[in-house]
Amino acid sequence: MPYDVNQPPVRSRRPVRGGALLAVAALAVACLSGCGGPSGPPEAGAGASPSATATDTPTPRPAGTPPSGDAKPADPGAEPGAGTGPLAEKVVVIDPGHNPGNFRHTREINALVDIGTHRKECDTTGTSTNDGHTEAEFTLDVSHRLRTLLEKQGARVQFTQDNDRPFGPCVDERARIGNKASADAVVSVHADGSGVGNRGFHVILPALVKDGSADTTKIVGPSRELGERIAGTFVRATGSKPSNYVGGGTGLDVRGDLGGLNLSTVPKVFIECGNMRDAKDAALLTSSQWRQKAAQGIADGISTYLLG
Template identity: 55%
Template sequence: MTGTTPHPEFPGRPRRARRLGTAVLLCTVPALCAGGWFGWHALADRSAAAAPPSPAGATAPPDTSQAAAAPPDGSAGPETASASAAPPSPAGRGPLAGRTVLLDPGHNPGNSGHTRDIGRQVDIGNARKECDTTGTSTDAGYSEAAYTLDVVHRAREILQQRGATVVLTQDADRPFGPCIDERARIGNEAKADAAVSVHADGAPAARHGFHVIMPGKVTAGPADTSGIVEDSHRLGVLLRDRFQQATGQAYSDYIGKQALDTRTDLGGLNLSRVPKVFIECGNMRNTADAQHMTDPQWRQKAAEGIAEALTAYLTAGS
């Protein structure tokens, strides 16, 4: 209702006219108030619907729907960038309360635009290697960086629900990187109880399957894995078993023995002072593996397998 409706007049019946005017007024005021209340909420609803989504790295929980996980064309989608590392997520209550987990999404969606920056050499103790690489992608263009970030977001949500504090090495919140030495340093400075670096491989198309990479013993320069080799191996076996159970993914038919591989040439492992492993979730160049990794439901299973392994590792003996 808009405007004001004049009260009718009844000549010769002043007493009744006043009562009728009062009644009309009493009926009109609540109607106007109610209309204003509903109108305000309608405007609020329209404003909320028009609000832009939160940028990457915001504190709102990640959208794990198919649309958010991967655009229809398989591209990584728009990213925002800042110079700071992703902050730790708040801890809650549950079996992992008081424990800190580092999740390391391999590569960065912005790396491809900063090849000179990520091509510089860094010290990994027993050698020098590139700061980072662009990673691989499926034949359709779905990038490893997009895949790893999506799986890490999903795993983070599960681990937070179980009470863990989750630290990310990056959340597409910086232009490129971090370099492999900084990825290790982030976990060390967070005093993480366990760390998992999530990747996808770019092997020949005829090869398929997943494998877990564990650190070998390295004591050279800034690298000293002597204190984490045994615990990392235990974490690696749990990750292999729980990931396979959750996803049904076959063991790699081209690397490792029973999907386990030990390496001493990866800076993210060599420089870690906390138990840490890598997982190559499949071969993005293989048609069957790529079909899995571009499926949001399968990525959820991958995240569950990773979270289950970390939970089992961190609660063993408790």
């Protein structure tokens, strides 16, 4: 059994609402024997560095380009093509956290934008491992793998960025891209930058926020279902344990301070796949084999959510 859901966390920064604790723990345990369907903000990174090499690393494709690569321009707002399969006509927006160029544009990404409840920095550089593998490199690699898996099932997949712009987009624009696409699901891919000994993944869910231009009333429920599905299938695919420092051992964390969630009008979650600052987690996060498992876990969660 990959983990004990009853093991107490080392530290919980944000308690999850009580009603979901047992439900998500049960879902994660159930996924160990088989699930239905197909199989705090990060600290600033240390700057760009060479990517971890992998023979099976997917080839990047400009955002908005359909699988055949011959129909539409590289426009992040353009609707991608769809294939055939169980997810045909479903629209999934993948939001690779940060941008490899952010560290060269600190003035721009430090500019404040409206996230509904208050103003916050456009974006951050993201974190990195102690060896210099950046979060932005990690999120793009996992996102490319995730796109391939979803498109094989017929989904229309769109990126918020694919290292095809100097920096960003800002968190408010990331939300608008998903909204404009009328996405059935949006997943923002990240890795955390916490202290040594803090290990495991967690999925961030939108809190109930209704203030200013932010109103998550309609997406809280479906986003929670999406997040619970991903948490359960991520355990199954990777063998990783839920975070021992966030979410009370459930692998779920509810937040109302993230513009990407506050401004979303479609179901959306973030996933922090592990802690880049812990050597044991970093060894996983820089492994091409583990990244493929991570992508599979996220894809399975999205699929089971979309297929009901």
